[in-house]
Amino acid sequence: MVTNITNLGRSGVSDWLIQRVSAVLMTLFTVFMVAFLLFHPHLDYAAWSGLFERTWMRIFTLLTLLSIAAHAWVGLWIVSTDYIKKSCVRLGVQTAVVAALFAFVVWGVQVLWGA
Amino acid sequence: MSTLQVSMYRYNPETDDAPYMQEFQVDTQGRDLMVLNVIQMLKEQDSTLAYRRSCREGVCGSDGMNMNGKNGLSCVTALSEVVKNNRLVLRPLPGLPVVRDLVVDMGVFYKQYERIQPYLQNDQSTPSIERLQSPEERDKLDGLYECILCACCSTSCPSFWWNPDKFVGPAGLLQAYRFLADSRDTATTERLSGLDDPFSVFRCRGIMNCVNVCPKGLNPTRAIGKIRDMLLSNAT
Numbered sequence: 615m616v617t618n619i620t621n622l623g624r625s626g627v628s629d630w631l632i633q634r635v636s637a638v639l640m641t642l643f644t645v646f647m648v649a650f651l652l653f654h655p656h657l658d659y660a661a662w663s664g665l666f667e668r669t670w671m672r673i674f675t676l677l678t679l680l681s682i683a684a685h686a687w688v689g690l691w692i693v694s695t696d697y698i699k700k701s702c703v704r705l706g707v708q709t710a711v712v713a714a715l716f717a718f719v720v721w722g723v724q725v726l727w728g729a
Numbered sequence: 730m731s732t733l734q735v736s737m738y739r740y741n742p743e744t745d746d747a748p749y750m751q752e753f754q755v756d757t758q759g760r761d762l763m764v765l766n767v768i769q770m771l772k773e774q775d776s777t778l779a780y781r782r783s784c785r786e787g788v789c790g791s792d793g794m795n796m797n798g799k800n801g802l803s804c805v806t807a808l809s810e811v812v813k814n815n816r817l818v819l820r821p822l823p824g825l826p827v828v829r830d831l832v833v834d835m836g837v838f839y840k841q842y843e844r845i846q847p848y849l850q851n852d853q854s855t856p857s858i859e860r861l862q863s864p865e866e867r868d869k870l871d872g873l874y875e876c877i878l879c880a881c882c883s884t885s886c887p888s889f890w891w892n893p894d895k896f897v898g899p900a901g902l903l904q905a906y907r908f909l910a911d912s913r914d915t916a917t918t919e920r921l922s923g924l925d926d927p928f929s930v931f932r933c934r935g936i937m938n939c940v941n942v943c944p945k946g947l948n949p950t951r952a953i954g955k956i957r958d959m960l961l962s963n964a965t
Contacts, residue, residue, distance in 0.1 A: 616895045616926040626924075626931035627960045692927070696891045 620708045622687045633688045636681035643678040672726045679722040683715040731759045733812065735771060737778070738820040740827050748827070750818075751775075757808065764796055764803035764811065768819070768831075780831040787944055790879030794831050795820040800881040800942040822884035824893065837893045838880050838900070844923075845897060845905040850916035866912040873907035873952060875945050876900060882939035882949055888932040895928035899939035899949030902930060906952035909959060921956075921963050930956050 623629040654661055665671055690711045698704040733755045740748035753771050765785055772778050783789040787805035794803055797811045797818050811817065825833040851860070883889045883898035897905065905924065908914050924930045930953060939949040 616928040618927055621927050625964070626927040626929070627957070627964045629927050630931050630957065631961065631965075692932075695928075696888075 620705065621691045622684060629688045629691075632684050636685040639678055639681040640685065643674065643681075646674070666726065675726055676723065679719055683719050686715055687712060731757050732815075733757050733767065733808070734816045735767060736816070736818045737771060737830075738827075739778075739830055741777070741779075741829050742827075761807050761809045764794075764806045764808065764817070764819070765792055767808065767817065768803060779829045788877065790877035793822055793879040793881045793884070793944075795823060800885045802879060802881065802944045805944060822880055824884045824890040825880070833884075835880060838878075838883055838898070841883075841893070841897045841901040842878065842904065845901050845908070846916075846920065847904045847908065849908065849911065849914050850919075851913055852915050860913045862912055869910045869912075870907060872947055873903060873910065876903050876907075876947060877945060879944060881942045881944060882947075885938040885942045886933075887936070887938070888934060892928060892932055896932040897924070897929050899933070899953070902933070902956060903947060903949040903952045906956050909956060917959075918963075921960055924956060925960055925964070930960065 618624070621629055623632055650665065651657065666675070691708060694704050694707050694711070698707055735753040735755055736750045737753060738748060739745070739751045753774060755767055755770050757767070763785075765782055768778075768780055768782075772780075780794070781791040782804065783791040785792075785804040787802050790802065792803045793800060796803065796806060797813060797816075799811065800822060801811075803819075808817070819831065821827050821831045821833045825835060825838065828834050878900060880900060882903075883893075883900045886896075886899055888896050889898040905920065909917055909920055914920075933950070933953045935950055935954075937950045940947075940951075943949070
């Protein structure tokens with residue numbers, strides 16, 4: 615058993631599951647957005663703003679944003695443990711990644727509910 | 730043309746500052762020899778050459794090496810399978826410390842094998858004759874028990890190159906599943922709890938280099954997938 619404390623789920627199986635579930639959610643959002651843009655070739659501000667005024671769209675977008683954050687945490691944690699061998703540098707990079715992802719999520723909430 | 734150009738990795742830490750490639754010419758007389766036969770001919774040219782070999786028929790797993798960029802057992806690899814443009818490049822298994830020439834230190838590989846406890850564990854009372862298995866239960870071990878621990882798979886795996894101290898590697902995980910799948914083994918929960926971290930099993934990214942090189946035609950990637958399924962159903 616290898617002990618780890620900076621990965622998202624604290625265990626390999628939870629990280630693995632989070633990465634798969636978040637990937638499915640991001641795929642659904644991507645398919646939805648591509649379809650929306652195809653069905654609205656002359657997209658204006660009113661239609662775009664109207665879409666994001668709906669509560670279900672805000673929840674869907676926030677869910678996707680959280681999925682991106684979780685997916686990136688798991689993925690970049692793996693990359694950092696593969697390539698950064700010096701532990702103080704690795705911990706610094708991991709902290710910076712998590713802080714940046716947290717900032718993006720809070721900023722995203724502000725964008726979604728702030729307007 | 731029967732003269733084969735062979736480029737051989739040479740390194741003797743007692744006399745050499747750095748590894749280098751030594752060029753040899755070998756007269757194969759047009760025969761499709763096994764790579765090990767060629768190495769034996771090189772040994773006649775230069776007796777300082779060091780390599781491991783034993784059974785010379787793909788059973789002992791001693792002569793795993795990198796031949797023209799692909800890991801395999803030199804005793805069961807014919808020249809026609811690997812030689813391109815009449816040239817053969819021989820290197821030790823990648824990712825392990827070189828002791829000398831083609832001889833590598835397999836310590837970390839065996840350490841990972843030891844970690845998965847490769848022996849039957851059973852807490853039930855000892856039966857009077859033997860522990861029985863149905864033919865179906867025995868069938869589950871096919872494709873698992875045949876591993877000869879040559880290390881061709883683990884040393885072709887980038888995840889094992891990066892984290893040989895934490896990632897068990899395809900050879901160790903194939904054996905881990907061999908005991909997880911055994912109906913006579915009762916330590917399944919303990920075995921799974923030792924593999925539930927982000928490195929031991931989950932560092933496998935499923936690129937199947939292990940399947941590509943296994944000289945016995947085994948499929949460690951499939952075994953790793955089954956361990957992952959067991960971990961998932963155990964944890965959800």
